[in-house]
Amino acid sequence: MLYYSGYTRRIGDVDEGSTVTDFLPAERARGITIQSAAISFTWPPVAPDSWIPPINQMSGLPAAASLTPHTINLIDTPGHADFTFEVLRSLRVLDGAVCILDGVAGVEAQTEKVWSQASAYRIPRLIFVNKLDRDGAAFGRTVSEVGAGLGVWPAVCGVPWWTPEGKLRGVGDVVGLRGLLYGEGGDGKDVKNFSLKDLESEDAALAEELKKARVALVELLAEHDDAMVEDYLAADEDQLAIHPASITQCLRRCILRDPQKLVPVYPGASFRNVGVQPLLDAVVDLLPSPDQQADPEVSIGSGIKGGLTQFLSGKLTAATTSDYSKPSSKAISTKGKPNHALQNLEACALAFKVVADPKRGVLVYVRVYSGILARNAPLWNTNLQTSERAQRLLKMYANDAVEVDSIAAGQIGVIPGLKFARTGDTLVSYTGAHPKTGPPAPINSLQLRPIDIPAPVFFVSVEPNSLAEEKHISGSLDLLLREDPSLHVTLDEESGQTHLSGMGELHLEIARDRLVGDLRAKARIGGIEIGYREAITGPSGEVEGGYEREVAGKWAKGGCGVSIESLVEGGDKLAPREHEQLFELTDKNLLVVATPTLRADGSGVGEETPNLPDHLPMSAVMQAFKNGASAACARGPAHAYPVHSTLIRLTFDPAKHVFPNTTLAALSSAARSAVQQALQASAKASETVLMEPVMLVTISVDEYSLGGVVHDISSARGGSIVSLGSDDTTLPSDAGANVDVRRIYAPPDPFAGGHAAAEDFGAGGAVGGVKQIVARVPLKEMVGYLKHLRSLTGGRGTFTMVVDRFERMGGQRMRGVLGGMRSEDVQIVPLSPASVTQANNGITGRQLENLTMSTTLPTSAELDQMAIIDPEIKEQQQQIPQSWQLPEDKDPATLVKLMRAGWDKMPTPTPIAEVEEFRSSYITRDGTTLRLCVFKPAAGHTSKPAAGHTSKPLPLLVWYHGGGGCLGSPESTTAFCRSIVLEQSCVVVAPQYRLAPEYKSPAQVADSWDALQHVASLVADFGADASAGFIVGGESAGAVIGAVLALQARDEPLSPPLTGTFLTAGSYFNPNGIPAEYKEHYRSRHDPVCVNAPMLGKHIKAAFDACLQGDYSSPLFKAALWPSGHAGLPRTYLQTCGLDINRDEGVLYADLLRKAGVQTKLDVYPGGPHCFWHLFPNTTQGKKWKEETRAGIAWLLEAAR
Structure with a gap:
């Protein structure tokens, strides 16, 4: 759209991360939209080459609107379910x-x-x-x-x-x-x-x-x-x-x-x-x-609703003599005298988005609904009852801004620098408004329809690294919440932990990256937990709530009466009675405020009944009660989860509950106290129940897998099937209610053999053998479901899910959840249900002290000898010194960019006839599609079969590239993979995994495990036979990954199982926790010769570590720390270089595996820098490496035979 309108000169690509509106680093790295972005352009364009005019125009009829240039304000919104609030707040405007x-x-x-x-x-x-x-x-x-x-x-x-x-x-x-x-x-x-x-x-x-x-x-x-x-x-x-x-x-x-x-x-x-x-x-x-468009909905006073145009014309006013005999939700239209105060209303706008820009500060996106918002205009926030000033106005073009003098009705603009405005606040510009009290009534209470905020379903704990960081973290969380109100922050009073809640795992992962990466908060983020709800089962009886406390040197006092009862889903809709107002709170809680002695304007119904004081207007009192009740419902009486489906009846009588020192804050606190007491009373009389989020899940599988997936959903996961295959007539209850699908015109699709009939291709239908299952499943059962679905469907199944509703749990299920609450630890990047929970607890060097010294370990003198650079390599090094000489004064991210630029310039080897190459893909647990590069012998180039056999089975090697977790790609392994295919007559699959600094550790391991599972499920499809050998391995960072995957595959066996592991030039130990028995043999990390060696010097290693932010104490980063030990691993072949900072880790890891009973082979290359064979393949050491690699892989394949 932007290209054809003339706004840009090139067409952006989502997959390349080059679209104009996806400008955040996380969006470009993931290839998805995370944050809504606004941009304006003109259509049709000034340049006619982009436009296709109509064929002709008949006289006597008006021209199409598309013949006249129009300004289009475009908002690009996310499609991922976790970012549904970005869509909601955009839809609002x-x-x-x-x-x-x-x-x-x-x-x-x-x-x-x-x-x-x-x-x-x-x-x-x-x-x-x-x-x-x-x-x-x-x-x-x-x-x-x-x-x-x-x-x-x-x-x-x-x-x-x-x-x-x-x-x-x-x-x-x-x-x-x-x-x-x-x-x-x-x-x-x-x-x-x-x-x-x-x-x-x-x-x-x-x-x-x-x-x-x-x-x-x-x-x-x-x-x-x-x-x-x-x-x-x-x-x-x-x-x-x-x-x-x-x-x-x-x-x-x-x-x-x-x-x-x-x-x-x-x-x-x-x-x-x-x-x-x-x-x-x-x-x-x-x-x-x-x-x-339709007249925007507004409210004034104590719930009077109508249209904005109606209000501006003076026909919508707060009732002055009416009582509550008419429902407060209806507008009161009058033909009263013109309100001269309305003539000074310059503009009315809605703040629908707040962004903390690192360069421009806080940016408040607004949609102007009436008038013209001028630069330097005073603003009154009718929600917060505060004043600010629009000192500057901007027109946003994605991430670019242009200063403007005004924003007219119907336009979207940005006000930078506002201190208080939040998403959903109404801002009015009024000439002559008092800076403290704002414009006169009813303009000071005019509010546009707010933005609905969905309830969160996941949460994580946020803990500061030190007490000194608490203030910074608190401020950072406040900024996060101002940007994204669908995030919630609560304090667990029992544990003292701060909980950050969101819409899903990806939502919280982005929030975590924003908090720790962008806002520099030094905090520990805990594992994801499920946001259950708590519901009462019986009434409470009447509770009188009072508040009396000294605030800022002054006593404040207030009161109210409260009773509560349970709301049953599907029950009769509640309607307010006379002298009542009804408010919908979060989590389907309802608040009914009864004021039997007051009219709508706060005056008494009779001469002897008191009026509300002037400093307590009725609308503000109602808001105070809403705030208090909402705060009380945030924590349940028994299990501290938010309260759900509760009817709160609050009675307010000024004669009993208002005192000379009563304030709005006192009334809000009284309501909170009374509701809390009522909840406690109800819980004592009858036990509360937990409610769990139930997801509407759509699963796509092939027809062969349909039965197994349905059985798994309906039995093991406690779900209920909504629809199967093409028999999908019961999706949403209102879907298709007025549409006869048999009468829909749908043109024929290629190869479909006729017109697409709705009864054959309705939602949930089959295309090319793919069936859709729609089910309602508890969220707890869907955590980590993708991996299980892949095993059921041979890697072909996919699913999406959205929150459908909260449902009450049965007694047995509730006891199971409560019993496992303390031990439940679901990670944002899960790897293993059991072992990762242990793994993330870490393991220290002391736990390995029972290992005995091995006489095969090299002596100090032998280690020093290994570090003397090979003469041939030294000679060739002098001819190409720039290959490893990088500036040491650059920050880690810049250094990685420089290395990536050099990496990208490396020529791609020319294809060879003997090796067939093709690309495939796999889907990670968060739904990202990544590449697989597959190499296999071309037809006619495989080894001759033995006598009596028609063909020789091809073993499989899954190979992970190096690059410190920050560089490289599966394509960068092309030369190596081809040589292995030719020498071993096997299939090699090289997976892509996401890199740092865009994706921190352990994302690389998580992606690689997903890839390995996918490949294992499709061995035959790649032309391999695992019975001939199934090896996993990698080089440098790929070896770090391969070592962890081998342990993971042992604890969670793959089908088919691994038969060998090939690790070259990797790092496997925590350098700060080397076991005592190994310390004297661990020198390369501190030896000046090794740390300043070519290829991988200390500053490059430090840059990789800073970008990865890997936890040295985690077994997901260092395989030697695996908590369940190393016995039972398949054959392992290791290589290490003598002049390498990682040298001793290869030597020691080989010794560790031998002592665990693992068949282990180690080759060492004295005088060779880190992965020297890439730059110096024709040296004696380079040729030796090639020959020993061939022999080492052959040794691994012997295990399969």
Whole structure:
């Protein structure tokens, strides 16, 4: 969009991390959107080469809106379920939305969630079916899923233009009856425009499909719009004769009138630059401008609600003589005298996002709903009742900012430097406002509809490294919460721990990186735990709550009465009675405030009943009670989890509860105290129950695995199946309720053999043998589920999940959860259910002191001899000294960038006929797709089979590249992998893993374990036979990983099992905890000759360590510390270099394995720097390494035979 509008000169790519709106380092590293970003551009563009004009315009009809340049304010939002609040706060300020669907995956669980959220705000929407250039893409099936899964009629406004081979070449415009043919491999600007007549000779099949689509579109619109019926009759009942402008106007009327009835659908492929311009035309033609949207909802006073336009016209006022006989949720419309105070209201805006920018400070994103917000204007925050000033105004273009003098109604802008404004606050600019009390009533209480904040389901503990860090961490957490209100911070009063809660594992991982990395908080972040809820089961009786305390030298006193009872899901909806107000709190708690002696304005109902004092306005009193009740519900009476599904009845009588020194804070505290007492009373009378988050899970599996996965979900995990396969008629309760899926028009997909029928391809249907299972499963059972799903499906299963609801737990299940609460320790980057919990506790050198000295260890003199550089290497080193000479005055991240730049310049070896190479992929536990490079003997180049055999089985080596965990790629191992394939006649798979500093340790091990499990499940698919040998290994950092994976595979056996381990030039010990028996043999880490050696000097090693931030005391980083010991490992072949900082770790680890009974072979290369064979392969030592490597791998393969 930005490229075609002329905003950028190149097209960004999500996979490359080059998109304009994904500018955060974490977004570019992960290839996903994490934070919503705003940008503005014009369409159609000034430069005409990007725009595809309509074929012609008929006289007498208005021109399409897309002929006139419009400014589009675009907000790019995340798609991951963990960042649903970013979507929610963006939806709150949108006039329209484009829902982008994956043409392969179709309508997914998160699609339905976001669609439902957009429906709650009645946002008009378009759908763009993307990725139609990919294998398995099916536009027709996706169209059918829109009706079946989203409950809205899909109005197909474009159809894909396929080649006979099923390749996307363009799109057909159903409204304009034309074909748009995009140039092959171009940037999307070279488009040929075919009229229907020309199309009949160019591609008769597409022309015929366009006619069918036009007929179906007109018939659908005629069912929803009477004007289309008239156009149809005026065109002599010929759907093809209706002018495109009439259809466009009808589409616009339909989606503005009821956005949930009908949605226009467009095809395309953004990666191939197909179909984007028609979508932009549709945005301008069909979606509303700010002045055409529904009147924004506002509230004033004590809950009086209505529209902003209604308020500005003086027709919405707080009641002055009315009581509560009318529901407070309804607007009170009057024809009263004009309110002259409204004339001074300059602007009204909603703060929908707060960002702490490292250079610009705090940035508050606002949407202006009325008036013009001017630079240097005073602002009144009606939520916080505080004043600030908009000293500067910015217009944001993703991460770039431009200063502006004003922001007009309908526009999105940024106010930098505000100290108090939060997400959801209403800001008004009022001429003559008092700096302390703000504008006059009711403007001072005017509030736009707030932003709903979802309840968190996961939490982690945050502990400062020292008491001196507490203040900094507290401030950093405050800043995090101001940025992202879907994060919650609570203090566990029993343990004293601070808990940070979020929407999911990835959400908390990003928050952790932001806290520790960006905000420099020196804190320890604990493991992820599940956010349960607590519910009462019986009523409490009436409790009188009082508060009396000295605050700032003054006594404050207040009171209220409270009773509570349990709310049953599915019960009758509660309606407020006379003199009552109803408030929805978090976690489905309800607060009913009864004021039997007060009117809506705070005056007494009779002459003898007291009024509220002037300093206690009714709206502020209600807010104080809400705050107090919410605070009390944050901690349950029995298990300290937040309270869920509780009805709180609060009674407030000024004659009993208001005193001369009563303040709003005193009333809030009284409400909190009373609710807490009531909760305790209820818990004593009848036990509370725990409620657990239940997820709506969508699992994609092949048909063969369907039965096993269903059985696992419904039995072992205690889930309930919602739908199976194509029989998906019970997804969300409202999905498809008004849509007859059999009547949906869906064009045919390539190779589908006909039109895509909704009953065959509804949400949850099958495509190419893939089935979808939709189930409700407790969240606790889904932690770490991806690994288990892969084992059930041979690595092919995937799943997504969103929070569906909280459900009460049965007695046995609740006892099990409570019993395991203390020991439960689920890691953000889990590796092993049992061993990682032990592993992360660490193991010190003292625990290894029972090891006895081995006579095979080299003496000090022998170690010194090893460190003398090899003469041949020294000679060649002098010819290429720049290969390891890097500046020592650079910070670690810069040093890594310099090394990466050098690494990237290394030439890629030319392909050879003897080795077949191809790329595959695997999916990590957080859903990231990473590469696998596969090398195998080409046909005709394998070893000759033995007599009597038809073929020789090929062993498998999984090889992890080096680079200190910060550099390298699977492609960088190409030369080595080819040589192993040729020498051993085997298959080599080189996985990609994510690198530091973008991803800290132990992410590298976690990715590599996921890769190893994936490869193990698909050995035969790679052309290998594990019975001939299955080896894991790596070089340098890859050896560190390989050593850990071998231990992990022993404790969690792979199928097939490993038969050997090959580790070269790795590091395996904690340098600060070497066992006493090994200390005199551990010299290379401190020997000046080794630490200043070429290839891996101390400053490079320090840079890697600083970027990785690995824990030396963790067995996930140092294999020698593995808590369950090393016995039972398969054969292990190690190599170590004599002039290397890692030298002695290879020697000692080999000794450690021998003493554990592991068959171990060690080769040492005296005088060789770290991994010298890459730069000096033709030296004597280089040739020796090559020969011993061949022999070492052959020795490992003997174990399989």
